[in-house]
Each structure stands twice: as C-alpha cells, then as structure tokens.
Amino acid sequence: MGMIKGNAVIGQSGGPTAVINQSLVGVIETLKDCKSIPKILGAKHGVRGIIEEEFIDLKKVSQATLDRVAETPAAALGSSRDKPDEAYCEKIFRVFEKNNVRYFFYIGGNDSADAARIVNEMAAAADYELRVFHIPKTIDNDLRVTDHTPGYGSAGRFVASAFAGDDRDSASLPGIKINIVMGRHAGWLTAASVLGKIDETSGPHLVYVPEIPFNVNQFVEDVRETYAKLGRCQIAVSEGVGDETHTPIAVNLAERLGHRVERDSHGNPQLSGSGALGDFLSDFLKSGLKEKYKTLRVRADTFGYLQRSFAGYASAVDQAEARQCGRKAAELAMAGDADGSIVMIRDKGPRYKISYQRADLKQVARLTKDLPRNFINKAGNGVTQAYVKYATPLVGELPQLGKLF
Amino acid sequence: MGMIKGNAVIGQSGGPTAVINQSLVGVIETLKDCKSIPKILGAKHGVRGIIEEEFIDLKKVSQATLDRVAETPAAALGSSRDKPDEAYCEKIFRVFEKNNVRYFFYIGGNDSADAARIVNEMAAAADYELRVFHIPKTIDNDLRVTDHTPGYGSAGRFVASAFAGDDRDSASLPGIKINIVMGRHAGWLTAASVLGKIDETSGPHLVYVPEIPFNVNQFVEDVRETYAKLGRCQIAVSEGVGDETHTPIAVNLAERLGHRVERDSHGNPQLSGSGALGDFLSDFLKSGLKEKYKTLRVRADTFGYLQRSFAGYASAVDQAEARQCGRKAAELAMAGDADGSIVMIRDKGPRYKISYQRADLKQVARLTKDLPRNFINKAGNGVTQAYVKYATPLVGELPQLGKLF
Numbered sequence: 001m002g003m004i005k006g007n008a009v010i011g012q013s014g015g016p017t018a019v020i021n022q023s024l025v026g027v028i029e030t031l032k033d034c035k036s037i038p039k040i041l042g043a044k045h046g047v048r049g050i051i052e053e054e055f056i057d058l059k060k061v062s063q064a065t066l067d068r069v070a071e072t073p074a075a076a077l078g079s080s081r082d083k084p085d086e087a088y089c090e091k092i093f094r095v096f097e098k099n100n101v102r103y104f105f106y107i108g109g110n111d112s113a114d115a116a117r118i119v120n121e122m123a124a125a126a127d128y129e130l131r132v133f134h135i136p137k138t139i140d141n142d143l144r145v146t147d148h149t150p151g152y153g154s155a156g157r158f159v160a161s162a163f164a165g166d167d168r169d170s171a172s173l174p175g176i177k178i179n180i181v182m183g184r185h186a187g188w189l190t191a192a193s194v195l196g197k198i199d200e201t202s203g204p205h206l207v208y209v210p211e212i213p214f215n216v217n218q219f220v221e222d223v224r225e226t227y228a229k230l231g232r233c234q235i236a237v238s239e240g241v242g243d244e245t246h247t248p249i250a251v252n253l254a255e256r257l258g259h260r261v262e263r264d265s266h267g268n269p270q271l272s273g274s275g276a277l278g279d280f281l282s283d284f285l286k287s288g289l290k291e292k293y294k295t296l297r298v299r300a301d302t303f304g305y306l307q308r309s310f311a312g313y314a315s316a317v318d319q320a321e322a323r324q325c326g327r328k329a330a331e332l333a334m335a336g337d338a339d340g341s342i343v344m345i346r347d348k349g350p351r352y353k354i355s356y357q358r359a360d361l362k363q364v365a366r367l368t369k370d371l372p373r374n375f376i377n378k379a380g381n382g383v384t385q386a387y388v389k390y391a392t393p394l395v396g397e398l399p400q401l402g403k404l405f
Numbered sequence: 406m407g408m409i410k411g412n413a414v415i416g417q418s419g420g421p422t423a424v425i426n427q428s429l430v431g432v433i434e435t436l437k438d439c440k441s442i443p444k445i446l447g448a449k450h451g452v453r454g455i456i457e458e459e460f461i462d463l464k465k466v467s468q469a470t471l472d473r474v475a476e477t478p479a480a481a482l483g484s485s486r487d488k489p490d491e492a493y494c495e496k497i498f499r500v501f502e503k504n505n506v507r508y509f510f511y512i513g514g515n516d517s518a519d520a521a522r523i524v525n526e527m528a529a530a531a532d533y534e535l536r537v538f539h540i541p542k543t544i545d546n547d548l549r550v551t552d553h554t555p556g557y558g559s560a561g562r563f564v565a566s567a568f569a570g571d572d573r574d575s576a577s578l579p580g581i582k583i584n585i586v587m588g589r590h591a592g593w594l595t596a597a598s599v600l601g602k603i604d605e606t607s608g609p610h611l612v613y614v615p616e617i618p619f620n621v622n623q624f625v626e627d628v629r630e631t632y633a634k635l636g637r638c639q640i641a642v643s644e645g646v647g648d649e650t651h652t653p654i655a656v657n658l659a660e661r662l663g664h665r666v667e668r669d670s671h672g673n674p675q676l677s678g679s680g681a682l683g684d685f686l687s688d689f690l691k692s693g694l695k696e697k698y699k700t701l702r703v704r705a706d707t708f709g710y711l712q713r714s715f716a717g718y719a720s721a722v723d724q725a726e727a728r729q730c731g732r733k734a735a736e737l738a739m740a741g742d743a744d745g746s747i748v749m750i751r752d753k754g755p756r757y758k759i760s761y762q763r764a765d766l767k768q769v770a771r772l773t774k775d776l777p778r779n780f781i782n783k784a785g786n787g788v789t790q791a792y793v794k795y796a797t798p799l800v801g802e803l804p805q806l807g808k809l810f
Contacts, residue, residue: 016577018570042809056809068807074573076809081578165423165716168479172421173486177710196716274687275680275707282679302680304706305582311570311601312804313718399717402473404447404461404481 003036003334004129006102009050010058011043012075012137013108013115017151018158018314019322020137023107024077025070026326027135028058034334037103046080046108047115051091053099070323073309075107084115089122096123096130103131103333107326109138109149113341114365120339133329134341134361137322139308141188142368145359146343150325153318153394155182155307156192160398162303164196167203167234168401174232175297176223176285177203180278182307184240184248184271187211187371189307191383193236195391196398203234211370212380214241214249219281220288222381227293237281239271239302250277275302315396321354328356341365352393408441408739409534411507414455415463416448417480417542418513418520422556423563423719424727425542428512429482430475431731432540433463439739442508451485451513452520456496458504475728478714480512489520494527501528501535508536508738512731514543514554518746519770525744538734539746539766542727544713546593547773550764551748555730558723558799560587560712561597565800567708569601572608572639573806579637580702581628581690582608585683587712589645589653589676592616592776594712596788598641600796601803608639616775617785619646619654624686625693627786632698642686644676644707655682680707720801726759733761746770757798 010027012020024042031037042056043049056077061069069076084092095101106116113134123130136143139155159181170177181190187209194204205226208214226233242248251269253276254261262270271277278300286298325342332340340358347353375387415432417425429447436442447461448454461482466474474481489497501509511521518539528535541548544560564586575582586595592614599609610631613619631638647653656674658681659666667675676682683705691703730747737745745763752758780792 012577016574044810058809061809065807065809068805069809070807071804072573072806072808073570075577076573076807078579078810079577161716161718162711162714165478165714166710168477168481168716169421169710169714172417172480172484174483274684274705276684279679279681299710300679301709301711302707303711305571305574305704306567306706306708306711309567309570309574311566311573311806313566399476400473401477401716402470402475402481403477404463404466404470404474405449405483 003336004102004131005036006100007039007041008037008103008105009041009043009096009101010077010105011046011049011107012077012079013046013106013112014079014081014138015308016074016079017137017139017308018073018154018310019150019318020074020107021069021072021076022319022322023135023137023150023326025066026323027105027330028066030327030330031334032059041099041101042077045078047082047084047088047092048080049078050095051088053095073311083111084118089118092119093122093126097128102129105133105135105329107135107137109140110143110364110366110368113361117361117365120361131333131337132339133333134364135325135329136342136364139189140183140186142186142370143364144367144369145363147346147354148344148394150318150322151308152188153315153396155189156195156391157315157395157398158307158310158313159189159192159303160195160395161313163193163204163234163236164198164399164401170203170232170234173297175299176227176233176235178235178237178278178281178300180237180239180300180302182303183210183238184268185210185368185370187238190236190238191371191375191387192391192395194383194388195395198401198403201230204236205230205233206381207236207383208238208241208381209371209376210238210240210242211376213244216284220285223285224289239277253277253280275300278302315394317394317396324356332358408741409507409536410441411505412444412446413442413508413510414446414448414501414506415482415510416451416454416512417482417484418451418511418517419484419486419543420713421479421484422542422544422713423478423559423715424555424723425479425512426474426477426481427724427727428540428542428555428731430471431728432510432735433471435732435735436739437464446504446506447482450483452487452489452493452497453485454483455500456493458500478716488516489523494523497524498527498531498533502533507534510538510540510734512540512542514545515548515769515771515773518766522766522770525766536738536742537744538738539769540730540734541747541769544594545588545591547591547775548769549772549774550768552751552759553749553799555723555727556713557593558720558801560594561600561796562720562800562803563712563715563718564594564597564708565600565803566718568598568609568639568641569603569804569806573808575608575637575639578702580704581632581638581640583640583642583683583686583705585642585644585705585707587708588615588643589673590615590773590775592643595641595643596776596780596792597796597800599788599793600800603806603808606635609641610635610638611786612641612788613643613646613786614776614781615643615645615647616781618649621689625690628690629694644682658682658685680705683707720799722799722801729761737763
C-alpha cells in the first residue's frame with residue numbers, strides 16, 4: 001500500500017489552451033515535496049520529448065516562474081501531434097524503465113487519453129508498475145463523462161466577449177458580419193458566442209454548428225430574413241460546418257480551389273489558420289443578396305488561434321478548475337490509484353459546484369461528445385436557454401455592456 | 406463673454422474604437438448640468454443623423470446606462486463613413502438653425518476633423534455663432550499634433566496580448582505564424598505587437614509596416630533566416646503593406662484574383678474583413694521554403710475587427726484619456742473657445758504625464774502621421790526600443806507571462 005518510489009513524467013499534447021499550464025502547475029505543486037518522487041521530469045513536446053529524452057527538471061523551477069507559467073496560455077512544455085503506435089510506445093517504455101519513471105501524467109484531449117491508455121496497457125502487459133493519469137484539456141469541450149473540459153471556459157469567454165464587442169461595432173456601421181469560430185466536429189465553442197448578448201436584438205442573430213448539416217442556400221435565406229427585420233445581421237459559424245456527409249465545407253472549398261488540404265497525424269484536416277471559409281461565405285452572401293441590397297456591407301473575421309491563446313483574459317473559474325484537475329490527478333496517483341482520467345461532475349443543486357473524480361481511460365479515450373440537440377434551436381440556426389444555463393458559470397465574469405438605442 | 410444659450414449635438418464618426426464612448430460620456434457629463442444648454446442631442450450615425458434629424462435626448466439617459474456605455478466598445482450613437490460636401494453641410498446647418506444648436510462635438514479621426522472644419526467655416530461664413538470641437542479617436546494613432554490618439558492604447562493592448570499568447574502557442578507547436586494587423590497607411594498598431602515580448606527570443610520576430618515598401622522575396626529570406634536560427638518564426642504584418650507606389654499588396658492581390666475592391670466614401674479600399682492577405686503570404690512562404698523544409702507548419706491569422714472592438718480588455722490609461730478628451734472639449738466650448746481639436750501633449754519629464762490642449766482644426770484635419778523612421782529598425786523588419794519606450798505607457802498593464810525553456 002506504500003507509494004511506489006520512482007520519477008514522474010509530465011507531458012502536454014494536442015492544441016493548447018489558455019489554462020493547460022494551470023494543470024501542469026497543479027501536478028508539479030502537488031508532487032513537489034514528495035520524497036518518493038525524486039524527479040519530476042517535464043517532457044518537451046509531449047511523447048516526442050519522452051522518446052528523445054528531452055526533459056526539464058521541474059523540481060528546479062522557481063515558484064515565481066511556476067506562478068507566471070500558470071497564467072500563461074499554451075503548453076509551456078511544448079505540445080505534440082504525434083499519436084504513439086506500438087513501436088512508439090515501446091520506445092516510451094524503454095525510457096521509462098531506464099529512468100525509473102513510475103508516474104506519467106498526460107495533459108491533453110481525447111487522442112491524448114488514448115495515447116495514455118496504450119502506454120498504460122503496455123505497462124500492465126510488461127508487468128511494470130506505473131501510474132498513468134490523463135488530465136483533460138480542450139477548448140472543444142468534446143470529452144466524454146466530464147461535465148465540461150478545462151480550456152473551454154476561457155476560450156468561451158474570449159468568444160463571448162469578441163462577439164459582444166463586435167456586435168456593437170457592427171451596430172455602429174450596420175451590415176452583415178460573419179465570424180468563424182474554432183470547432184471541427186462540435187459546436188460548443190461557437191455556441192459560446194451568445195453568452196455576452198446584451199438583449200434580444202443584439203447579436204449573434206444566427207449561429208451555425210457542425211452538428212446541423214449546413215445548407216448554404218438556407219443560410220442566405222436566414223440572413224436575408226434577419227437583415228430585413230433588423231437592418232443588420234451578426235453570424236457565428238463553426239469552422240467545421242459541413243454537408244450531410246460531415247465533410248467540412250472549408251475542406252470542400254479548398255479542394256475545389258485546388259488547394260491541398262493539410263492533415264495532422266490524427267488525420268484531422270487543417271481548418272484554422274486560414275480565412276478562406278469566411279471569405280467564401282461573405283462572397284456567397286454578397287452575390288445572393290446583391291439584387292435586393294445594392295450597397296450591402298459584408299465582412300468576415302476568422303477568430304483563429306486567439307481563441308485558445310489570447311493572454312490575460314482567461315476565465316477565473318476555468319483557471320481554478322484546470323489547476324484542481326492537475327492536483328487531483330497527482331493526489332490519486334500518489335494515493336495508489338493505478339490509472340484514469342480526471343472528470344468534473346457538476347452538482348445537481350441550484351448553485352454551480354464541481355467535484356473532481358476519476359474515470360477509466362477507455363471511457364474518455366477516442367470518443368467525443370457533440371452539443372446535445374436540446375442546446376440547439378429547432379431551426380438549427382441558434383442555441384437555446386438550456387445551453388446558456390449550462391455554459392454561463394464556465395466563462396466567468398463577462399463585461400456588462402450598454403447601448404443607447 | 407457669457408455662454409451662448411443653445412443646444413448641443415454630439416456625433417461619432419469613422420471606424421469605432423474601444424474607448425470612443427468614453428469621450429462621448431466625457432462630453433455628456435460635463436455639459437449635463439449646464440442651464441445654458443437645454444438639450445444634448447446625440448446624432449445617430451454621425452452627420453447622417455444630423456441631416457435626418459435622428460437624435461437621442463442624452464440628458465434623459467440614466468447615469469447607470471452612461472456608465473455601462475462608457476465601458477462598451479464601438480460607437481453607441483452609431484457611426485458613419487459619410488464625408489460631407491458643401492450641399493451636405495448646408496443641410497447640417499439648416500438643422501442646427503432649426504434646433505438652435507450652438508455646440509457641435511464630433512468624435513472621429515482626421516476625416517472627421519475635416520468635416521468639423523467644413524461645418525465650422527460654413528457657420529462663420531453665415532455669421533451663425535457655433536462652437537465646434539473635434540475629439541480625436543482612432544486605433545491608427547495617425548493624427549497630427551497630439552502625442553497619441555485615444556483608441557490606440559486599447560487596440561495596442563489587444564494586439565500586444567494577442568501576439569504574446571500566440572507566440573507561446575506557436576512555440577508549443579513550432580512553425581511559421583503570420584498575423585495580419587489593422588493599419589492601412591501607418592504601422593502604429595502593428596508595432597504594438599512587440600510590447601508583450603517575454604524576452605529576446607520570443608515573437609514577434611519580424612514586423613512589417615506600410616512605411617517600408619514590402620518586398621515579398623525579401624520577406625521569404627527574412628523568415629528563412631529566423632526559422633533557421635530559432636526553429637520557428639512569428640510575424641506581424643500590417644494589412645496595408647504595399648509596394649513602392651504605396652498600393653497595398655492586399656489590393657493588388659484582390660485585383661489579380663478578379664475581385665472588385667470595395668472602397669468607402671473617402672476612397673479608402675477595404676482591407677479588413679477578409680483573410681486573403683494572410684492566406685496569400687502563407688501560400689507564398691510555403692512554396693518559397695518547401696524545398697528546404699518539407700513538412701513546414703505555416704498558419705496565418707487576420708486579427709480583424711476584434712482589434713478595435715473586443716469587449717472587456719481596454720487599456721485603463723486609454724479609457725481615462727479618452728474620457729478626459731471629451732471633458733476638455735466640453736469645458737473649452739463652454740468657456741467660449743470657438744473651435745478646435747483636443748490634443749494630448751506628453752510631459753518631457755521621466756514620468757508619463759499628459760496635458761490636454763486645443764489645436765486648430767486645420768492642423769489636425771486630413772493630414773496623417775506615419776511611424777517615424779527611428780521607431781523602425783534599419784532592416785525595415787522590426788521596431789526599435791525608442792518605439793517601445795513611447796508606446797509602453799499607452800497600453801496599460803499587460804499580462805506577465807512565463808516560460809520553461
């Protein structure tokens with residue numbers, strides 16, 4: 001029942017968030033004074049840093065630096081898109097054995113939980129005692145079991161404030177404004193666009209998520225209707241919106257334009273880091289509405305990487321929760337739990353309250369969670385109050401905006 | 406020497422900022438209790454609201470609403486791109502006479518100062534006693550006489566924090582990252598990208614401004630050099646960078662692709678609200694560097710309208726200064742000054758201190774102010790410490806980020 005004596009490895013993986021370093025610091029501060037763990041090794045760039053033995057001795061990092069790192073967006077250890085196969089895991093192992101690593105913490109999304117699961121099974125098969133914990137992070141909020149995912153609240157806060165301010169901007173100089181939001185399969189982040197609405201006539205007026213097949217002609221009709229009523233229209237579109245076959249229109253579009261679509265090692269197409277979808281929808285609206293409205297002002301912004309990386313604007317709730325997920329993983333590992341993923345369970349009572357629990361890796365690995373249908377309105381072009389109720393506590397304080405008319 | 410008795414009109418014009426409503430509220434709160442000014446009329450959508458007599462009675466707006474409006478980005482009265490000609494000014498006049506308007510406050514950029522100047526000269530010619538004050542605003546920071554312009558500090562704060570966080574993001578998953586920043590003629594806002602740098606190896610590593618002719622082949626060379634040295638490269642590019650003839654490459658590009666380039670009523674081409682420039686530079690870099698680096702990760706973000714409209718992240722210094730510019734204009738007008746533009750003069754001492762003064766409208770109207778050459782490095786691809794010293798006080802507090810390697 002005593003703690004295993006050995007070193008710890010921590011890695012970060014996948015697309016970073018504004019609070020992924022909170023989880024990192026949560027693990028470090030919990031393990032730091034433990035005599036049974038002589039070294040806490042930070043793997044540079046995830047699993048790649050392990051196989052290349054590129055480690056940082058995290059016990060030697062000053063508290064002042066850790067405090068600043070916790071407040072810093074993106075992965076301070078560096079991230080990775082590598083997805084370890086059997087041979088890769090074999091290499092990870094050799095490094096773990098060689099360095100007497102008995103604790104492995106991997107902060108990432110569902111792909112990372114899967115990597116952790118693979119490593120864990122190899123350890124069991126080799127009869128090598130190892131504690132493996134996955135600590136969730138993703139702005140996509142698409143992990144299973146957990147109520148929500150660290151990283152989502154901060155990205156949601158950015159998106160909500162961006163839409164609230166941009167709505168005032170586009171009310172100042174009325175027209176049509178399209179904003180493309182990150183989210184390749186799930187519309188969670190795009191839904192957050194509504195959280196800063198001042199009132200019913202404020203934007204966003206239309207919200208399109210990947211869960212609902214996107215029909216570009218219906219889109220023009222929806223916009224025409226709002227524009228006729230309000231004299232302007234602010235629109236939120238997930239980068240991943242696609243047709244009935246779930247092929248994102250951004251991918252269709254790129255291929256039609258003869259561009260090669262970049263894919264990461266997980267086979268996911270690159271959707272961010274390009275303004276093509278916004279520009280396409282903008283051109284499509286202009287040509288669809290130009291007969292009726294000759295001097296229509298149409299603009300598109302693609303929020304891009306700022307949604308996950310903007311500095312100094314994280315959700316305080318999200319920061320605290322990400323920190324606690326890191327601590328909880330470290331505590332469970334030290335207490336002798338063999339492996340798992342940290343999940344946040346929301347109290348059923350009226351007050352927002354989270355408890356931190358362990359789930360099996362295989363419950364979280366690979367699978368994802370879409371926006372439930374009751375969070376999307378009937379027409380499929382907006383979100384419901386049920387979503388607002390769910391998401392409001394996660395994004396922390398939002399600015400209280402005012403209007404004169 | 407007594408105050409003229411009559412109503413006041415306030416309007417907002419041009420591209421809004423995050424603090425243009427601070428100036429509005431500064432005027433309102435200063436005039437509010439003045440018995441000689443029975444009505445404070447807010448013109449909806451600038452000069453257009455005047456000729457259409459679309460007014461809001463601003464004395465009737467509650468202090469609670471004004472407090473929220475002051476913190477709200479964009480023009481609460483609505484903005485306009487109209488540039489009044491003689492006939493337009495004639496109409497403005499008739500409305501002023503009809504409504505006994507004796508005080509006119511116009512919050513805007515250099516085009517707005519020019520509109521104010523025209524109206525003022527017509528008033529003088531018609532022997533109609535009128536106080537006309539221009540209150541400066543623009544994220545471009547390109548107005549003459551004033552040390553800097555309200556609106557610039559908040560946009561600069563957004564850009565600095567965006568680059569600081571994005572730099573950590575692109576250090577997590579190394580590659581080349583291009584960020585397109587607003588600024589059609591002047592590189593002031595793009596220069597602000599450096600203000601959140603953690604240290605010398607942090608991004609942005611290259612900064613391109615419209616003041617220096619942009620050579621796309623030199624650009625590829627610069628990036629190649631940085632990438633060879635650091636294994637990554639974060640780049641700031643003004644949307645307005647152009648060739649020796651000052652034609653923005655975004656315009657050249659659009660025309661080459663067969664797109665019609667939209668222009669506003671001032672003849673300015675539309676550069677924002679499209680990701681085309683970033684995508685073009687991204688493709689150009691990929692093809693320029695692909696022989697040497699086969700799997701190069703290149704991404705481009707266009708920060709777009711968020712730079713001027715993001716809610717909840719204004720510079721506190723900028724907010725206070727914008728408010729004070731509004732108050733000062735109102736005070737001068739009530740004290741009997743006939744007309745002018747408010748300028749901020751920086752104390753020459755070591756401590757940052759601003760005094761608020763009056764300048765002639767014609768000193769500020771039309772002309773703009775570029776980044777001085779000593780704010781740009783010799784190679785023309787970065788900014789100097791002289792710029793950093795100038796701009797640091799304006800953006801207010803920035804997040805203190807940390808790194809592990």
